[in-house]
Amino acid sequence: MSRRVVITGVGLVSPLGNSAASLWQGLIDGVSAVAPLTSIPTGGFPTKFGAEALGFTSSIDDFGPLEKTMSRNIKKNLKVMCREIQMGVAVAQLAITDAKLPMASLNLERFGAVYGSDYMLTLPQEFTAGIRGCVGADGKFDFTQWAEHGLPAVEPLWLLKYLPNLPASHVAIFNDLRGPNNSLTMREASPNLAVAEAFCTIERGHADIMLAGATGTRIHPARTIHVALQEEIARGDSPEKLSRPFDKNRTGLVIGEGAAAIVLEELESAQARGATILAEVIGFGASAVNENGIGNTHVAVKNALAQSLRTSKLKIADVDHLNAHGLGTKQSDAAEASAIAAVFGDRAKPLPVTTAKGHMGNLGAGGGMVEMVGSVMALRDGRLFGTLNFETPDPECPVHVATGSSTPAGKSFINLNVTPQGQASAVVVKAFA
Numbered sequence: 001m002s003r004r005v006v007i008t009g010v011g012l013v014s015p016l017g018n019s020a021a022s023l024w025q026g027l028i029d030g031v032s033a034v035a036p037l038t039s040i041p042t043g044g045f046p047t048k049f050g051a052e053a054l055g056f057t058s059s060i061d062d063f064g065p066l067e068k069t070m071s072r073n074i075k076k077n078l079k080v081m082c083r084e085i086q087m088g089v090a091v092a093q094l095a096i097t098d099a100k101l102p103m104a105s106l107n108l109e110r111f112g113a114v115y116g117s118d119y120m121l122t123l124p125q126e127f128t129a130g131i132r133g134c135v136g137a138d139g140k141f142d143f144t145q146w147a148e149h150g151l152p153a154v155e156p157l158w159l160l161k162y163l164p165n166l167p168a169s170h171v172a173i174f175n176d177l178r179g180p181n182n183s184l185t186m187r188e189a190s191p192n193l194a195v196a197e198a199f200c201t202i203e204r205g206h207a208d209i210m211l212a213g214a215t216g217t218r219i220h221p222a223r224t225i226h227v228a229l230q231e232e233i234a235r236g237d238s239p240e241k242l243s244r245p246f247d248k249n250r251t252g253l254v255i256g257e258g259a260a261a262i263v264l265e266e267l268e269s270a271q272a273r274g275a276t277i278l279a280e281v282i283g284f285g286a287s288a289v290n291e292n293g294i295g296n297t298h299v300a301v302k303n304a305l306a307q308s309l310r311t312s313k314l315k316i317a318d319v320d321h322l323n324a325h326g327l328g329t330k331q332s333d334a335a336e337a338s339a340i341a342a343v344f345g346d347r348a349k350p351l352p353v354t355t356a357k358g359h360m361g362n363l364g365a366g367g368g369m370v371e372m373v374g375s376v377m378a379l380r381d382g383r384l385f386g387t388l389n390f391e392t393p394d395p396e397c398p399v400h401v402a403t404g405s406s407t408p409a410g411k412s413f414i415n416l417n418v419t420p421q422g423q424a425s426a427v428v429v430k431a432f433a
Helices: 020-028 068-080 083-099 124-132 143-153 158-162 166-175 187-203 223-230 267-272 297-312 330-344 364-381
Strands: 005-013 111-116 181-184 209-217 257-266 279-288 321-323 352-354 412-418 423-430
Touching: 005 020, 005 083, 005 187, 005 267, 005 364, 020 364, 068 083, 068 166, 083 166, 083 209, 083 257, 111 166, 111 187, 111 364, 124 143, 166 181, 166 209, 181 187, 187 209, 187 257, 187 279, 187 364, 187 412, 187 423, 209 364, 257 267, 257 364, 279 297, 279 364, 297 330, 297 412, 297 423, 321 364, 330 412, 364 412, 364 423
Parallel strands: 111 181, 111 209, 321 352, 321 412
Antiparallel strands: 005 257, 005 279, 209 257, 279 423, 412 423
16 A cells, blocks of 8 residues: 655745745735845846845744754855755755654654755856956956966855755755755756655655755846746836736746745654644656757646646546646746646536746746645635736636635645746645545
């Protein structure tokens, strides 16, 4: 008999706050976290708006209540963590605290971590001193001087601040987790993939407890340039109205940042210690469809949803809501919506579809995990948060988009994400019974 896997703790950093309660309040109240950007210069960018996680200041206080040794260890290492890694470590500690895990009495050989992220980019100022050392009297940069005068001025450990495997590594080292450990760099698909791997690791008996986390950003001097060059950024002067998932008048995505982690635990382990069980993970799906260098969102999403139904053993009528990717771009939303309709179109009652991106844009690799926490909270509250800024239905998006807060959340949901490269991932969660 398969081992059941339940969620017993959550931790998050988001534009709507750094707790599940603040996230839920912002979602259900229809709060937009999109505002003028404060952390990066915007003069050369096509947008001056985004959803920053302003409540995360990189202070040790942001990591939750810690005993002295842990606090000292994390604080000492903050200087070798970029913001994405700091957020990733913080949400892990917050999730451990939320789950009330008795770390001193646990078998840490059976406790692991798996994290999702994107590639992490160096801040330009890491090289400022080195570049200045190579500028000649004519004011021009001379690359031939880099080895002698430039590189020695670069912080020797700078690379450690930006390695995408380090969130899971730091979390394991700080907490002495000796179980399976892995890092996945699949952009927005990473969160669901991390949960799926952690779920399978417990289900097959290789661990009893796993931290599944993801961290990401689209707000960064270099990353934002990448987004501007590769994707469609929303246009307009009213920040709270910019992100319009599935709406006919949508103009593009909004950039954001955030991270979240959940504690996944084998059911008997959780029950034996009297844990509060928030929900149960029962299935997953994933698909990558890229044709001649172009991601096929429609086919990838359809495949991932079909796999999710198969692994969870649910019928299409059994899914009570879908937390969609809902990027807000013309092409992505239309392809995703048509795939959802292809899988769930034969239901007697339309499947309620929502997304948190209307509230806080695209958080990169951290988005799907924050969104999953939002749907877990919806199950517990009994009502679904609406898709902010959805006003005009689009014939090219044939899905039933939930608005307001009157739609019942039901007892189960699928969390869905997809990348522009055609990597789709999904996780099926149900209320615990």
